[in-house]
Amino acid sequence: MDYARVLDSFGGIIERDLRNQFSQQAKEARHYHPFIGEVYSAAEEFVLRGGRRLGSCSTLMVYKGYTDEMGKGIVSACSGVELYRHSILVHDDIADTESLRRGGKTLHKIFEAHYNDHFGFGSAIFVGDMLYSLAIRAVLESGFDNAKLVEVTKMFSSDFKDINESQILDLLFEYKRPTVDEWTVMASKRAASLFRTSLLTGAVLASAPKKDYRILDDAARHIGFAFDVQDDIIDTFATKDHYGREPCGDITKKKKPLHLILALEKEKNGHLAKIMKNGDKLTEKGIKNVQDLIRDCGALEEAKSISRNHAIEAMRLIPQTGMNDEAKDFFVSFISYVAESLEWYK
Numbered sequence: 211m212d213y214a215r216v217l218d219s220f221g222g223i224i225e226r227d228l229r230n231q232f233s234q235q236a237k238e239a240r241h242y243h244p245f246i247g248e249v250y251s252a253a254e255e256f257v258l259r260g261g262r263r264l265g266s267c268s269t270l271m272v273y274k275g276y277t278d279e280m281g282k283g284i285v286s287a288c289s290g291v292e293l294y295r296h297s298i299l300v301h302d303d304i305a306d307t308e309s310l311r312r313g314g315k316t317l318h319k320i321f322e323a324h325y326n327d328h329f330g331f332g333s334a335i336f337v338g339d340m341l342y343s344l345a346i347r348a349v350l351e352s353g354f355d356n357a358k359l360v361e362v363t364k365m366f367s368s369d370f371k372d373i374n375e376s377q378i379l380d381l382l383f384e385y386k387r388p389t390v391d392e393w394t395v396m397a398s399k400r401a402a403s404l405f406r407t408s409l410l411t412g413a414v415l416a417s418a419p420k421k422d423y424r425i426l427d428d429a430a431r432h433i434g435f436a437f438d439v440q441d442d443i444i445d446t447f448a449t450k451d452h453y454g455r456e457p458c459g460d461i462t463k464k465k466k467p468l469h470l471i472l473a474l475e476k477e478k479n480g481h482l483a484k485i486m487k488n489g490d491k492l493t494e495k496g497i498k499n500v501q502d503l504i505r506d507c508g509a510l511e512e513a514k515s516i517s518r519n520h521a522i523e524a525m526r527l528i529p530q531t532g533m534n535d536e537a538k539d540f541f542v543s544f545i546s547y548v549a550e551s552l553e554w555y556k
Contacts, residue, residue, distance in 0.1 A: 211536070213544040214262075220270050221263035223280070227289045228257060231348060252320050253337050257296045260312035265408040266292040268541075272412025272426070275537025283353040287362070287415055290348035291408055293341050294366055298373055298404075300338035304331055305381060306463060313454060342370065354415050361414050369407045372399035384464040390475070393468050401441075402434030422531045429531075429541075432524035436548050439517035442467030443510070447501060447555040458497045461486070468516065473509035482507075505556070514552040521549040 232254035240247030266288040273284045302308075303316040310316065315323075317337055322330025349362055376399035383396070409426045412418075418426075444453060445460045446467065460467060464486070473482055482503045485496060492500065504510050528541045 211539040211543045213540050213547065216271070216540055217262045217264065217267050217544075220267040221261075223285055224263055224266050224270070224288045224292060225258055227285045228292060229254070231286075231289060231344070232257075235344065249333070249337060249340075252317065253341060256300070256311070256314075256317050256320075257292065257341070259314050263292060264544075265295050265404055268405070268408040269412040271537050271540050272409050272418075272533065273416045275531075275533030276413065276416035276418045278534065284412075284415060286352040287349050287354070287411060290345045290352070290366075291411055293345035293348060294370070294407065295404060297338045297341035297345060298370075300334055300341065301374075302377065304334055304338075305377060310455065349411075352415075358414055358417075362411050365407060365410060365414070369403040372403045376400040376403070380465065383466040387474060388466055388471060390468070390471055393466065393471050397435060397438050397468075398431070400434065401438045402431045405430035405434045405437075419532055422533075425527050425531050429524045429527040432520040432527070433545060436517045436520040436524065436545065439468050439513055439520070440548050440552060443469060443513060443517070443552065443555050446470075446504070447510075456497075458492060458500055461500060462492050467513075469504055469509045469513035472512050473504040473507050476507040476509055477503060510555070514555070517552055518549045521545050 232250060236247050236250040236254070239250050269288045269291045270280065270284060274280050299311065300317050303311055304318050308316050309319050316334070318327075318330040318334035320330070321333035324330075346363055346366060349366070350359055352359070354362075376396050379392075379396040380400070383393070388396070406427055409430045410423060413423060413426055442460065446458050446469065448457060450456055461470060470482075470486075474486070477483075482500065485492070485500055485503075524545050525542050528545070529538050531538070
C-alpha cells in the first residue's frame with residue numbers, strides 16, 4: 211500500500227474539519243477581543259502548516275479498519291487528536307527554545323514579534339493550553355455515546371500527563387548523563403504515548419474488541435520507540451538540504467538521544483564527552499567529529515538496530531488485530547518505511 215497517498219487523502223479530510231473549527235472559534239473570539247481573534251488565526255496557521263497528520267490519520271485508519279466507515283463524527287475526533295498533538299508541540303518548542311517549526315516561525319516567535327520574548331513565551335504557553343481545551347471539545351462534540359467519550363477523554367488526560375512527565379525527564383537529561391535504561395523509561399511516555407492516544411481513540415470509538423486494545427497498546431509502544439530513535443538519528447545525521455536545518459540541533463542543546471548515550475558508554479578515550487561539554491558551541495568541524503565518533507564506536511548501528519527491532523515487533527502485532535486488511539496494510543507499510551529509512555544514515 212502507498213501509505214503516503216493515504217496520509218495525503220486522510221490528512222486533507224482532517225484539515226478541512228480543522229479549518230471549520232478554527233473559523234468558528236476565531237469568529238467567537240473576535241467578539242471578545244480583536245487580538246484574541248488574531249491569536250486563533252496564528253494558531254490555525256501553525257496547526258495547518260505542513261506535516262503528514264500521522265497521529266490523526268492513524269486514528270481515522272483504525273476506526274475505518276473496524277467499521278469500514280468515515281463519518282463526520284470520527285473526523286471531528288481526529289481533529290481533536292491533531293489539536294492534542296499540537297498543544298504538546300507548542301510547549302515543546304518553548305522548552306527547547308526552537309525558532310522554526312516546519313519551515314515557519316514557532317508560535318512563541320510569532321507572538322514575540324508583537325512586543326518581546328516575554329510576551330511571546332507567555333502567549334504561546336496559553337495557546338498550547340487552549341489547543342488542549344479545543345482538542346477535548348472536538349472529541350466531546352463528535353457525537354459518539356457518552357461512555358466512549360468518557361473513555362477517550364480520560365485517555366487524553368492520562369497520556370497528556372505522561373507526555374509532560376517524559377518532557378521533564380528529557381529536560382533533566384540536558385543537565386546530567388542518563389543511562390540507556392533511564393532513556394528507555396523517559397521514551398516509554400513520549401512518542402509511545404502519542405501513538406497510544408491515536409490508535410486507541412480510533413479503537414474505542416469503533417467499538418473494537420477489548421482484546422485488541424492490548425495489542426494496539428503494545429503496537430503503539432513499539433511504534434513510538436521506533437519513531438523516537440529514528441527521529442533522533444535524523445536530527446543528528448541528516449543534512450540541512452534533507453532536513454531543513456543544521457545537523458546535531460538537539461545535541462547542541464545538550465539533549466541526550468539514545469545513540470549519543472550509547473556512544474558515551476562505548477567510547478573509551480573520552481573525546482566525545484569532552485566535545486559534549488561545549489555542545490552549544492559546536493562548529494561545523496565539531497559536528498562532524500560528533501557524527502564520526504558516534505559512527506565509529508558502533509553506537510549508530512546499535513541505535514538503528516533497536517529502532518528496527520521495535521518496528522519489527524509492531525509489524526508482528528498489527529496483523530493480530532481484527533482490523534480489515536486495508537488498515538493492517540497501511541500500518542505495516544509506514545512502519546516498514548521507518549525501518550528501511552534508517553539505512554539512509556551511515
